Amino acid sequence: NAGVTQTPKFRVLKTGQSMTLLCAQDMNHEYMYWYRQDPGMGLRLIHYSVGEGTTAKGEVPDGYNVSRLKKQNFLLGLESAAPSQTSVYFCASRPTGGNQPQHFGDGTRLSIL
């Protein structure tokens, strides 16, 4: 079982460049999430999706866009990268049902110079 797969695992960008992080899950989960993890701040929710074709803002959405064109994929885009977006990004998914736990990918470490 692959579970939740994130690509790439590492990336270095220059300020102003754009890129897309890909999250793919093979568990047929309805809900998908993007978080960022920064030292001393835990994980903060960027955007989430409750199903194919839907997206919603989380706690820290500014500077990011997302798309969920297919149920199994959830893309996170940075249109114009800024040093403040240097972070580790985690994708998660979960099935329907209020108390179902989220399943996490291994993360993408992104550095913006």
Next chain:
Amino acid sequence: GNSVTQMEGPVTLSEEAFLTINCTYTATGYPSLFWYVQYPGEGLQLLLKATKADDKGSNKGFEATYRKETTSFHLEKGSVQVSDSAVYFCALTSYTGTASKLTFGTGTRLQVTL
């Protein structure tokens, strides 16, 4: 809003020592509570959960009891191993219309030495 407060780390213990990582929360309604563990270079994995007051979650020797009266969900293990070295996150669910979301604490790093 909802929030989770964890004890500051790092926590350094010798193998076979007793572990407690404190977690308290603020939430409206009746959240479910979780402990996640993050090993170096990996994503978060669910360690245990409790969905209502007085429930005890347990897994791999770890336990935590949902205490509504003290709004706490402290993580305990009777005898830690070197392989337990990781970062531990306490979290709760909140429901906003169409989806549940996790609110995380800042994480507590545990280092177990021989």
